Amino acid sequence: MPLPYKMLQTWCKYRLLPKSLSNAPDEFVKFYQQGSPNSIKKLDHRLYQGLEPKREGFKRFVVISDTHNRTSIETDIPDGDVLLHCGDATIRSFKKEFVSFNEWIGALPHPKKIVIAGNHDRFLELRPLNTFFNVFGASDREELLEEFTNYTYIEDESINVHGYTIYGSPWTPVHLGGFQKQRGKSIRTKWDMIPSNTDILLTHGPPVSVGDLTKHGDYAGCVDLLDQIQNRIKPLFHCFGHIHEGNGVYTDTTTTYINAAICDISYKARQPAYVFDLPEKNNEDYDLEPPPYHLEAADE
Structure with missing residues:
Protein backbone atom coordinates (compact mmCIF):
# COMPACT_ATOMS: atom_id res chain seq x y z
CA MET A 1 0.00 0.00 0.00
CA PRO A 2 1.56 3.36 -1.02
CA LEU A 3 2.40 5.82 1.71
CA PRO A 4 0.31 9.01 1.97
CA TYR A 5 2.09 11.86 0.21
CA LYS A 6 2.40 14.03 3.32
CA MET A 7 4.03 11.21 5.26
CA LEU A 8 6.43 10.57 2.40
CA GLN A 9 7.25 14.27 2.18
CA THR A 10 7.94 14.36 5.92
CA TRP A 11 10.26 11.38 5.70
CA CYS A 12 12.13 12.88 2.77
CA LYS A 13 12.74 16.01 4.79
CA TYR A 14 14.01 13.86 7.68
CA ARG A 15 11.88 15.57 10.30
CA LEU A 16 10.85 12.18 11.62
CA LEU A 17 13.46 9.91 10.11
CA PRO A 18 12.46 6.29 10.76
CA LYS A 19 15.16 4.10 12.24
CA SER A 20 14.52 1.50 9.54
CA LEU A 21 15.40 3.98 6.79
CA VAL A 29 16.93 6.46 -1.60
CA LYS A 30 13.73 5.03 -3.06
CA PHE A 31 11.65 7.21 -0.72
CA TYR A 32 13.90 10.21 -1.22
CA GLN A 33 13.84 10.08 -5.00
CA GLN A 34 10.10 9.50 -5.07
CA GLY A 35 9.39 12.51 -2.84
CA SER A 36 12.17 14.78 -4.10
CA PRO A 37 12.96 13.82 -7.71
CA ASN A 38 16.05 15.45 -9.21
CA SER A 39 16.93 17.02 -5.86
CA ILE A 40 20.55 15.96 -6.34
CA LYS A 41 22.10 16.88 -9.68
CA LYS A 42 25.41 15.75 -11.05
CA LEU A 43 27.44 18.63 -12.44
CA ASP A 44 29.93 18.76 -15.27
CA HIS A 45 33.06 17.80 -13.32
CA ARG A 46 35.33 19.26 -16.00
CA LEU A 47 34.30 22.73 -14.83
CA TYR A 48 35.79 21.98 -11.40
CA GLN A 49 39.19 20.73 -12.56
CA GLY A 50 41.02 24.04 -12.33
CA LEU A 51 41.25 24.62 -16.07
CA GLU A 52 40.21 28.24 -15.65
CA PRO A 53 42.57 30.65 -13.83
CA LYS A 54 41.68 31.65 -10.30
CA ARG A 55 39.55 34.75 -10.14
CA GLU A 56 41.09 37.87 -8.64
CA GLY A 57 40.33 38.29 -4.95
CA PHE A 58 39.61 34.58 -4.44
CA LYS A 59 41.34 31.67 -2.73
CA ARG A 60 41.56 28.34 -4.52
CA PHE A 61 40.80 25.12 -2.65
CA VAL A 62 42.00 21.84 -4.20
CA VAL A 63 40.25 18.61 -3.17
CA ILE A 64 41.71 15.09 -3.30
CA SER A 65 41.03 11.84 -1.48
CA ASP A 66 41.89 8.14 -1.48
CA THR A 67 45.44 8.42 -2.77
CA HIS A 68 46.24 5.13 -0.98
CA ASN A 69 49.98 5.72 -0.88
CA ARG A 70 50.31 5.35 -4.63
CA THR A 71 53.73 6.54 -5.79
CA SER A 72 52.53 6.65 -9.38
CA ILE A 73 49.72 9.21 -9.41
CA GLU A 74 48.58 9.91 -12.94
CA THR A 75 46.17 12.63 -11.85
CA ASP A 76 47.26 16.21 -12.33
CA ILE A 77 46.80 17.93 -8.98
CA PRO A 78 46.11 21.62 -9.67
CA ASP A 79 47.95 24.33 -7.79
CA GLY A 80 46.02 26.36 -5.27
CA ASP A 81 46.05 28.07 -1.89
CA VAL A 82 44.64 25.19 0.18
CA LEU A 83 44.86 21.43 -0.38
CA LEU A 84 42.12 19.31 1.21
CA HIS A 85 42.69 15.53 1.53
CA CYS A 86 39.61 13.53 2.59
CA GLY A 87 41.27 10.39 3.92
CA ASP A 88 42.74 7.03 2.95
CA ALA A 89 46.25 8.37 2.63
CA THR A 90 47.47 4.79 3.15
CA ILE A 91 46.27 1.37 2.16
CA ARG A 92 47.46 -0.76 5.12
CA SER A 93 48.20 1.96 7.68
CA PHE A 94 51.87 0.95 7.99
CA LYS A 95 54.07 3.60 9.54
CA LYS A 96 56.24 3.65 6.42
CA GLU A 97 53.13 4.55 4.40
CA PHE A 98 52.48 7.59 6.59
CA VAL A 99 56.14 8.58 6.19
CA SER A 100 55.87 8.24 2.41
CA PHE A 101 52.60 10.20 2.33
CA ASN A 102 54.12 13.00 4.39
CA GLU A 103 57.00 13.28 1.92
CA TRP A 104 54.70 13.17 -1.09
CA ILE A 105 52.25 15.80 0.13
CA GLY A 106 55.12 17.95 1.38
CA ALA A 107 56.43 18.21 -2.18
CA LEU A 108 53.15 19.70 -3.42
CA PRO A 109 53.19 23.51 -3.73
CA HIS A 110 50.02 24.37 -1.80
CA PRO A 111 50.82 26.71 1.15
CA LYS A 112 48.16 25.15 3.40
CA LYS A 113 47.31 21.43 3.55
CA ILE A 114 44.47 19.88 5.59
CA VAL A 115 44.15 16.10 5.96
CA ILE A 116 41.61 13.80 7.63
CA ALA A 117 41.79 10.03 8.07
CA GLY A 118 39.86 7.31 6.28
CA ASN A 119 38.98 3.72 7.04
CA HIS A 120 42.30 2.50 5.58
CA ASP A 121 44.16 4.76 8.03
CA ARG A 122 42.74 2.65 10.82
CA PHE A 123 45.61 2.80 13.30
CA LEU A 124 44.98 6.49 13.83
CA GLU A 125 41.96 5.64 15.93
CA LEU A 126 42.18 6.66 19.57
CA ARG A 127 43.25 3.36 21.07
CA PRO A 128 46.58 1.87 22.14
CA LEU A 129 48.29 -0.34 19.62
CA ASN A 130 49.19 -3.62 21.27
CA THR A 131 52.35 -5.60 20.53
CA PHE A 132 50.64 -7.43 17.67
CA PHE A 133 50.45 -4.18 15.74
CA ASN A 134 54.16 -3.47 16.09
CA VAL A 135 54.51 -5.31 12.80
CA PHE A 136 52.99 -2.20 11.19
CA GLY A 137 55.96 -0.16 12.34
CA ALA A 138 54.43 1.86 15.17
CA SER A 139 53.72 1.11 18.81
CA ASP A 140 51.04 3.78 19.30
CA ARG A 141 49.02 6.52 17.65
CA GLU A 142 51.36 9.28 18.83
CA GLU A 143 54.22 7.68 16.95
CA LEU A 144 52.20 7.95 13.75
CA LEU A 145 51.16 11.54 14.44
CA GLU A 146 54.81 12.54 14.76
CA GLU A 147 55.17 11.88 11.04
CA PHE A 148 52.58 14.52 10.10
CA THR A 149 55.00 17.40 9.62
CA ASN A 150 53.93 18.70 6.22
CA TYR A 151 50.20 19.15 6.80
CA THR A 152 47.56 19.81 9.43
CA TYR A 153 45.64 16.73 10.56
CA ILE A 154 42.15 17.26 11.95
CA GLU A 155 39.80 14.70 13.49
CA ASP A 156 36.31 15.66 14.63
CA GLU A 157 37.39 19.28 14.91
CA SER A 158 37.31 22.61 13.10
CA ILE A 159 40.03 24.80 11.69
CA ASN A 160 39.75 28.32 10.30
CA VAL A 161 41.47 28.85 6.97
CA HIS A 162 41.31 32.19 5.16
CA VAL A 174 30.47 -0.01 9.14
CA HIS A 175 32.29 -1.40 6.12
CA LEU A 176 35.87 -2.38 6.87
CA GLY A 177 38.90 -0.88 8.56
CA GLY A 178 38.93 1.93 11.09
CA PHE A 179 36.67 4.81 12.10
CA GLN A 180 33.51 2.73 11.70
CA LYS A 181 30.14 3.28 13.37
CA GLN A 182 26.86 1.46 13.08
CA ARG A 183 24.22 3.28 11.05
CA GLY A 184 21.60 5.20 12.96
CA LYS A 185 22.13 6.55 16.46
CA SER A 186 25.77 5.47 16.75
CA ILE A 187 27.08 7.37 13.75
CA ARG A 188 24.66 10.24 14.19
CA THR A 189 26.43 11.15 17.42
CA LYS A 190 29.46 11.99 15.26
CA TRP A 191 27.47 14.16 12.87
CA ASP A 192 25.82 15.96 15.80
CA LEU A 201 32.79 19.95 5.53
CA LEU A 202 35.32 17.16 5.06
CA THR A 203 34.24 13.60 5.74
CA HIS A 204 35.79 10.43 4.45
CA GLY A 205 32.51 8.90 3.34
CA PRO A 206 29.63 10.36 1.32
CA PRO A 207 26.07 11.13 2.33
CA VAL A 208 23.50 8.76 0.89
CA SER A 209 22.52 9.27 -2.78
CA VAL A 210 25.47 11.57 -3.52
CA GLY A 217 24.50 -1.07 -7.43
CA ASP A 218 24.25 -0.37 -3.69
CA TYR A 219 24.09 3.04 -1.99
CA ALA A 220 26.90 3.13 0.56
CA GLY A 221 26.41 6.67 1.86
CA CYS A 222 25.07 7.71 5.24
CA VAL A 223 21.42 8.68 5.61
CA ASP A 224 22.01 10.61 8.82
CA LEU A 225 24.87 12.58 7.29
CA LEU A 226 22.61 13.78 4.47
CA ASP A 227 19.99 14.73 7.05
CA GLN A 228 22.46 16.87 9.00
CA ILE A 229 23.88 18.52 5.89
CA GLN A 230 20.58 19.44 4.27
CA ASN A 231 18.63 20.41 7.37
CA ARG A 232 21.12 21.86 9.85
CA ILE A 233 24.67 22.46 8.66
CA LYS A 234 24.07 23.54 5.04
CA PRO A 235 27.77 24.01 4.21
CA LEU A 236 28.93 25.67 1.04
CA PHE A 237 30.93 22.56 0.14
CA HIS A 238 30.99 18.97 1.34
CA CYS A 239 34.12 17.07 0.26
CA PHE A 240 34.68 13.33 0.62
CA GLY A 241 35.89 10.14 -1.11
CA HIS A 242 35.69 6.50 0.06
CA ILE A 243 33.47 5.25 -2.79
CA HIS A 244 35.98 5.37 -5.63
CA GLU A 245 33.43 4.88 -8.41
CA GLY A 246 31.45 7.93 -7.19
CA ASN A 247 34.14 10.45 -8.20
CA GLY A 248 32.39 13.60 -9.39
CA VAL A 249 30.68 16.87 -8.44
CA TYR A 250 27.05 17.16 -7.35
CA THR A 251 24.67 19.79 -5.95
CA ASP A 252 21.36 20.17 -4.14
CA THR A 253 21.46 23.93 -4.99
CA THR A 254 22.55 24.79 -1.43
CA THR A 255 25.65 22.62 -1.01
CA THR A 256 28.14 21.50 -3.63
CA TYR A 257 29.27 17.91 -3.00
CA ILE A 258 32.65 16.70 -4.24
CA ASN A 259 33.75 13.07 -4.32
CA ALA A 260 37.45 13.47 -5.06
CA ALA A 261 38.62 9.85 -4.79
CA ILE A 262 41.81 9.81 -6.86
CA CYS A 263 42.05 6.01 -7.04
CA ASP A 264 39.52 4.20 -9.21
CA ILE A 265 37.99 0.84 -8.32
CA LEU A 278 36.00 31.25 -2.54
CA PRO A 279 36.34 35.01 -2.12
CA GLU A 280 38.89 36.39 0.29
CA LYS A 281 37.12 37.39 3.49
CA ASN A 282 39.19 40.58 3.81
CA ASN A 283 37.56 41.83 0.64
CA GLU A 284 34.61 43.98 1.72
CA ASP A 285 32.91 43.32 -1.60
CA TYR A 286 33.20 39.54 -1.40
CA ASP A 287 30.22 37.57 -2.54
CA LEU A 288 29.45 33.95 -1.67
CA GLU A 289 27.40 33.42 -4.81
CA PRO A 290 28.66 30.31 -6.61
CA PRO A 291 30.48 30.61 -9.92
CA PRO A 292 28.17 30.77 -12.96
CA TYR A 293 28.75 27.11 -13.83
CA HIS A 294 27.59 25.94 -10.39
CA LEU A 295 24.23 24.66 -11.56
CA GLU A 296 25.19 23.41 -15.01
CA ALA A 297 24.27 19.75 -15.19
CA ALA A 298 26.64 17.11 -16.47
CA ASP A 299 26.34 15.99 -20.05
CA GLU A 300 25.95 12.38 -19.00
Missing part, protein backbone atom coordinates in the same frame (compact mmCIF):
# COMPACT_ATOMS: atom_id res chain seq x y z
CA SER A 22 18.40 5.34 8.66
CA ASN A 23 19.75 1.79 8.66
CA ALA A 24 18.72 0.98 5.08
CA PRO A 25 20.23 3.43 2.59
CA ASP A 26 18.87 1.66 -0.51
CA GLU A 27 15.32 1.84 0.81
CA PHE A 28 15.81 5.43 1.89
CA GLY A 163 38.24 33.07 7.23
CA TYR A 164 36.35 29.86 6.40
CA THR A 165 35.46 27.22 8.97
CA ILE A 166 36.54 23.75 7.87
CA TYR A 167 35.42 20.71 9.86
CA GLY A 168 36.88 17.24 9.34
CA SER A 169 35.57 13.83 10.40
CA PRO A 170 36.84 10.36 9.39
CA TRP A 171 33.82 8.23 10.31
CA THR A 172 31.85 6.01 7.93
CA PRO A 173 29.07 3.45 8.37
CA MET A 193 29.30 17.24 16.68
CA ILE A 194 29.63 19.19 13.42
CA PRO A 195 29.13 22.93 14.08
CA SER A 196 26.26 24.57 12.24
CA ASN A 197 28.57 27.37 11.07
CA THR A 198 30.76 24.99 9.04
CA ASP A 199 31.55 26.40 5.60
CA ILE A 200 33.52 23.42 4.22
CA GLY A 211 28.48 9.96 -5.21
CA ASP A 212 27.95 6.79 -3.20
CA LEU A 213 26.60 4.27 -5.72
CA THR A 214 28.92 1.26 -5.74
CA LYS A 215 29.83 -0.99 -8.64
CA HIS A 216 27.40 -3.53 -7.15
CA SER A 266 41.18 -0.93 -9.46
CA TYR A 267 43.20 1.32 -7.11
CA LYS A 268 44.96 3.11 -9.96
CA ALA A 269 45.44 6.79 -9.11
CA ARG A 270 44.03 8.32 -12.25
CA GLN A 271 40.71 10.00 -11.40
CA PRO A 272 40.42 13.79 -11.37
CA ALA A 273 41.09 16.15 -8.50
CA TYR A 274 38.76 19.14 -8.13
CA VAL A 275 38.97 22.81 -7.23
CA PHE A 276 36.65 25.52 -6.05
CA ASP A 277 37.30 29.20 -5.45
Whole structure:
Protein backbone atom coordinates (compact mmCIF):
# COMPACT_ATOMS: atom_id res chain seq x y z
CA MET A 1 0.00 0.00 0.00
CA PRO A 2 1.56 3.36 -1.02
CA LEU A 3 2.40 5.82 1.71
CA PRO A 4 0.31 9.01 1.97
CA TYR A 5 2.09 11.86 0.21
CA LYS A 6 2.40 14.03 3.32
CA MET A 7 4.03 11.21 5.26
CA LEU A 8 6.43 10.57 2.40
CA GLN A 9 7.25 14.27 2.18
CA THR A 10 7.94 14.36 5.92
CA TRP A 11 10.26 11.38 5.70
CA CYS A 12 12.13 12.88 2.77
CA LYS A 13 12.74 16.01 4.79
CA TYR A 14 14.01 13.86 7.68
CA ARG A 15 11.88 15.57 10.30
CA LEU A 16 10.85 12.18 11.62
CA LEU A 17 13.46 9.91 10.11
CA PRO A 18 12.46 6.29 10.76
CA LYS A 19 15.16 4.10 12.24
CA SER A 20 14.52 1.50 9.54
CA LEU A 21 15.40 3.98 6.79
CA SER A 22 18.40 5.34 8.66
CA ASN A 23 19.75 1.79 8.66
CA ALA A 24 18.72 0.98 5.08
CA PRO A 25 20.23 3.43 2.59
CA ASP A 26 18.87 1.66 -0.51
CA GLU A 27 15.32 1.84 0.81
CA PHE A 28 15.81 5.43 1.89
CA VAL A 29 16.93 6.46 -1.60
CA LYS A 30 13.73 5.03 -3.06
CA PHE A 31 11.65 7.21 -0.72
CA TYR A 32 13.90 10.21 -1.22
CA GLN A 33 13.84 10.08 -5.00
CA GLN A 34 10.10 9.50 -5.07
CA GLY A 35 9.39 12.51 -2.84
CA SER A 36 12.17 14.78 -4.10
CA PRO A 37 12.96 13.82 -7.71
CA ASN A 38 16.05 15.45 -9.21
CA SER A 39 16.93 17.02 -5.86
CA ILE A 40 20.55 15.96 -6.34
CA LYS A 41 22.10 16.88 -9.68
CA LYS A 42 25.41 15.75 -11.05
CA LEU A 43 27.44 18.63 -12.44
CA ASP A 44 29.93 18.76 -15.27
CA HIS A 45 33.06 17.80 -13.32
CA ARG A 46 35.33 19.26 -16.00
CA LEU A 47 34.30 22.73 -14.83
CA TYR A 48 35.79 21.98 -11.40
CA GLN A 49 39.19 20.73 -12.56
CA GLY A 50 41.02 24.04 -12.33
CA LEU A 51 41.25 24.62 -16.07
CA GLU A 52 40.21 28.24 -15.65
CA PRO A 53 42.57 30.65 -13.83
CA LYS A 54 41.68 31.65 -10.30
CA ARG A 55 39.55 34.75 -10.14
CA GLU A 56 41.09 37.87 -8.64
CA GLY A 57 40.33 38.29 -4.95
CA PHE A 58 39.61 34.58 -4.44
CA LYS A 59 41.34 31.67 -2.73
CA ARG A 60 41.56 28.34 -4.52
CA PHE A 61 40.80 25.12 -2.65
CA VAL A 62 42.00 21.84 -4.20
CA VAL A 63 40.25 18.61 -3.17
CA ILE A 64 41.71 15.09 -3.30
CA SER A 65 41.03 11.84 -1.48
CA ASP A 66 41.89 8.14 -1.48
CA THR A 67 45.44 8.42 -2.77
CA HIS A 68 46.24 5.13 -0.98
CA ASN A 69 49.98 5.72 -0.88
CA ARG A 70 50.31 5.35 -4.63
CA THR A 71 53.73 6.54 -5.79
CA SER A 72 52.53 6.65 -9.38
CA ILE A 73 49.72 9.21 -9.41
CA GLU A 74 48.58 9.91 -12.94
CA THR A 75 46.17 12.63 -11.85
CA ASP A 76 47.26 16.21 -12.33
CA ILE A 77 46.80 17.93 -8.98
CA PRO A 78 46.11 21.62 -9.67
CA ASP A 79 47.95 24.33 -7.79
CA GLY A 80 46.02 26.36 -5.27
CA ASP A 81 46.05 28.07 -1.89
CA VAL A 82 44.64 25.19 0.18
CA LEU A 83 44.86 21.43 -0.38
CA LEU A 84 42.12 19.31 1.21
CA HIS A 85 42.69 15.53 1.53
CA CYS A 86 39.61 13.53 2.59
CA GLY A 87 41.27 10.39 3.92
CA ASP A 88 42.74 7.03 2.95
CA ALA A 89 46.25 8.37 2.63
CA THR A 90 47.47 4.79 3.15
CA ILE A 91 46.27 1.37 2.16
CA ARG A 92 47.46 -0.76 5.12
CA SER A 93 48.20 1.96 7.68
CA PHE A 94 51.87 0.95 7.99
CA LYS A 95 54.07 3.60 9.54
CA LYS A 96 56.24 3.65 6.42
CA GLU A 97 53.13 4.55 4.40
CA PHE A 98 52.48 7.59 6.59
CA VAL A 99 56.14 8.58 6.19
CA SER A 100 55.87 8.24 2.41
CA PHE A 101 52.60 10.20 2.33
CA ASN A 102 54.12 13.00 4.39
CA GLU A 103 57.00 13.28 1.92
CA TRP A 104 54.70 13.17 -1.09
CA ILE A 105 52.25 15.80 0.13
CA GLY A 106 55.12 17.95 1.38
CA ALA A 107 56.43 18.21 -2.18
CA LEU A 108 53.15 19.70 -3.42
CA PRO A 109 53.19 23.51 -3.73
CA HIS A 110 50.02 24.37 -1.80
CA PRO A 111 50.82 26.71 1.15
CA LYS A 112 48.16 25.15 3.40
CA LYS A 113 47.31 21.43 3.55
CA ILE A 114 44.47 19.88 5.59
CA VAL A 115 44.15 16.10 5.96
CA ILE A 116 41.61 13.80 7.63
CA ALA A 117 41.79 10.03 8.07
CA GLY A 118 39.86 7.31 6.28
CA ASN A 119 38.98 3.72 7.04
CA HIS A 120 42.30 2.50 5.58
CA ASP A 121 44.16 4.76 8.03
CA ARG A 122 42.74 2.65 10.82
CA PHE A 123 45.61 2.80 13.30
CA LEU A 124 44.98 6.49 13.83
CA GLU A 125 41.96 5.64 15.93
CA LEU A 126 42.18 6.66 19.57
CA ARG A 127 43.25 3.36 21.07
CA PRO A 128 46.58 1.87 22.14
CA LEU A 129 48.29 -0.34 19.62
CA ASN A 130 49.19 -3.62 21.27
CA THR A 131 52.35 -5.60 20.53
CA PHE A 132 50.64 -7.43 17.67
CA PHE A 133 50.45 -4.18 15.74
CA ASN A 134 54.16 -3.47 16.09
CA VAL A 135 54.51 -5.31 12.80
CA PHE A 136 52.99 -2.20 11.19
CA GLY A 137 55.96 -0.16 12.34
CA ALA A 138 54.43 1.86 15.17
CA SER A 139 53.72 1.11 18.81
CA ASP A 140 51.04 3.78 19.30
CA ARG A 141 49.02 6.52 17.65
CA GLU A 142 51.36 9.28 18.83
CA GLU A 143 54.22 7.68 16.95
CA LEU A 144 52.20 7.95 13.75
CA LEU A 145 51.16 11.54 14.44
CA GLU A 146 54.81 12.54 14.76
CA GLU A 147 55.17 11.88 11.04
CA PHE A 148 52.58 14.52 10.10
CA THR A 149 55.00 17.40 9.62
CA ASN A 150 53.93 18.70 6.22
CA TYR A 151 50.20 19.15 6.80
CA THR A 152 47.56 19.81 9.43
CA TYR A 153 45.64 16.73 10.56
CA ILE A 154 42.15 17.26 11.95
CA GLU A 155 39.80 14.70 13.49
CA ASP A 156 36.31 15.66 14.63
CA GLU A 157 37.39 19.28 14.91
CA SER A 158 37.31 22.61 13.10
CA ILE A 159 40.03 24.80 11.69
CA ASN A 160 39.75 28.32 10.30
CA VAL A 161 41.47 28.85 6.97
CA HIS A 162 41.31 32.19 5.16
CA GLY A 163 38.24 33.07 7.23
CA TYR A 164 36.35 29.86 6.40
CA THR A 165 35.46 27.22 8.97
CA ILE A 166 36.54 23.75 7.87
CA TYR A 167 35.42 20.71 9.86
CA GLY A 168 36.88 17.24 9.34
CA SER A 169 35.57 13.83 10.40
CA PRO A 170 36.84 10.36 9.39
CA TRP A 171 33.82 8.23 10.31
CA THR A 172 31.85 6.01 7.93
CA PRO A 173 29.07 3.45 8.37
CA VAL A 174 30.47 -0.01 9.14
CA HIS A 175 32.29 -1.40 6.12
CA LEU A 176 35.87 -2.38 6.87
CA GLY A 177 38.90 -0.88 8.56
CA GLY A 178 38.93 1.93 11.09
CA PHE A 179 36.67 4.81 12.10
CA GLN A 180 33.51 2.73 11.70
CA LYS A 181 30.14 3.28 13.37
CA GLN A 182 26.86 1.46 13.08
CA ARG A 183 24.22 3.28 11.05
CA GLY A 184 21.60 5.20 12.96
CA LYS A 185 22.13 6.55 16.46
CA SER A 186 25.77 5.47 16.75
CA ILE A 187 27.08 7.37 13.75
CA ARG A 188 24.66 10.24 14.19
CA THR A 189 26.43 11.15 17.42
CA LYS A 190 29.46 11.99 15.26
CA TRP A 191 27.47 14.16 12.87
CA ASP A 192 25.82 15.96 15.80
CA MET A 193 29.30 17.24 16.68
CA ILE A 194 29.63 19.19 13.42
CA PRO A 195 29.13 22.93 14.08
CA SER A 196 26.26 24.57 12.24
CA ASN A 197 28.57 27.37 11.07
CA THR A 198 30.76 24.99 9.04
CA ASP A 199 31.55 26.40 5.60
CA ILE A 200 33.52 23.42 4.22
CA LEU A 201 32.79 19.95 5.53
CA LEU A 202 35.32 17.16 5.06
CA THR A 203 34.24 13.60 5.74
CA HIS A 204 35.79 10.43 4.45
CA GLY A 205 32.51 8.90 3.34
CA PRO A 206 29.63 10.36 1.32
CA PRO A 207 26.07 11.13 2.33
CA VAL A 208 23.50 8.76 0.89
CA SER A 209 22.52 9.27 -2.78
CA VAL A 210 25.47 11.57 -3.52
CA GLY A 211 28.48 9.96 -5.21
CA ASP A 212 27.95 6.79 -3.20
CA LEU A 213 26.60 4.27 -5.72
CA THR A 214 28.92 1.26 -5.74
CA LYS A 215 29.83 -0.99 -8.64
CA HIS A 216 27.40 -3.53 -7.15
CA GLY A 217 24.50 -1.07 -7.43
CA ASP A 218 24.25 -0.37 -3.69
CA TYR A 219 24.09 3.04 -1.99
CA ALA A 220 26.90 3.13 0.56
CA GLY A 221 26.41 6.67 1.86
CA CYS A 222 25.07 7.71 5.24
CA VAL A 223 21.42 8.68 5.61
CA ASP A 224 22.01 10.61 8.82
CA LEU A 225 24.87 12.58 7.29
CA LEU A 226 22.61 13.78 4.47
CA ASP A 227 19.99 14.73 7.05
CA GLN A 228 22.46 16.87 9.00
CA ILE A 229 23.88 18.52 5.89
CA GLN A 230 20.58 19.44 4.27
CA ASN A 231 18.63 20.41 7.37
CA ARG A 232 21.12 21.86 9.85
CA ILE A 233 24.67 22.46 8.66
CA LYS A 234 24.07 23.54 5.04
CA PRO A 235 27.77 24.01 4.21
CA LEU A 236 28.93 25.67 1.04
CA PHE A 237 30.93 22.56 0.14
CA HIS A 238 30.99 18.97 1.34
CA CYS A 239 34.12 17.07 0.26
CA PHE A 240 34.68 13.33 0.62
CA GLY A 241 35.89 10.14 -1.11
CA HIS A 242 35.69 6.50 0.06
CA ILE A 243 33.47 5.25 -2.79
CA HIS A 244 35.98 5.37 -5.63
CA GLU A 245 33.43 4.88 -8.41
CA GLY A 246 31.45 7.93 -7.19
CA ASN A 247 34.14 10.45 -8.20
CA GLY A 248 32.39 13.60 -9.39
CA VAL A 249 30.68 16.87 -8.44
CA TYR A 250 27.05 17.16 -7.35
CA THR A 251 24.67 19.79 -5.95
CA ASP A 252 21.36 20.17 -4.14
CA THR A 253 21.46 23.93 -4.99
CA THR A 254 22.55 24.79 -1.43
CA THR A 255 25.65 22.62 -1.01
CA THR A 256 28.14 21.50 -3.63
CA TYR A 257 29.27 17.91 -3.00
CA ILE A 258 32.65 16.70 -4.24
CA ASN A 259 33.75 13.07 -4.32
CA ALA A 260 37.45 13.47 -5.06
CA ALA A 261 38.62 9.85 -4.79
CA ILE A 262 41.81 9.81 -6.86
CA CYS A 263 42.05 6.01 -7.04
CA ASP A 264 39.52 4.20 -9.21
CA ILE A 265 37.99 0.84 -8.32
CA SER A 266 41.18 -0.93 -9.46
CA TYR A 267 43.20 1.32 -7.11
CA LYS A 268 44.96 3.11 -9.96
CA ALA A 269 45.44 6.79 -9.11
CA ARG A 270 44.03 8.32 -12.25
CA GLN A 271 40.71 10.00 -11.40
CA PRO A 272 40.42 13.79 -11.37
CA ALA A 273 41.09 16.15 -8.50
CA TYR A 274 38.76 19.14 -8.13
CA VAL A 275 38.97 22.81 -7.23
CA PHE A 276 36.65 25.52 -6.05
CA ASP A 277 37.30 29.20 -5.45
CA LEU A 278 36.00 31.25 -2.54
CA PRO A 279 36.34 35.01 -2.12
CA GLU A 280 38.89 36.39 0.29
CA LYS A 281 37.12 37.39 3.49
CA ASN A 282 39.19 40.58 3.81
CA ASN A 283 37.56 41.83 0.64
CA GLU A 284 34.61 43.98 1.72
CA ASP A 285 32.91 43.32 -1.60
CA TYR A 286 33.20 39.54 -1.40
CA ASP A 287 30.22 37.57 -2.54
CA LEU A 288 29.45 33.95 -1.67
CA GLU A 289 27.40 33.42 -4.81
CA PRO A 290 28.66 30.31 -6.61
CA PRO A 291 30.48 30.61 -9.92
CA PRO A 292 28.17 30.77 -12.96
CA TYR A 293 28.75 27.11 -13.83
CA HIS A 294 27.59 25.94 -10.39
CA LEU A 295 24.23 24.66 -11.56
CA GLU A 296 25.19 23.41 -15.01
CA ALA A 297 24.27 19.75 -15.19
CA ALA A 298 26.64 17.11 -16.47
CA ASP A 299 26.34 15.99 -20.05
CA GLU A 300 25.95 12.38 -19.00
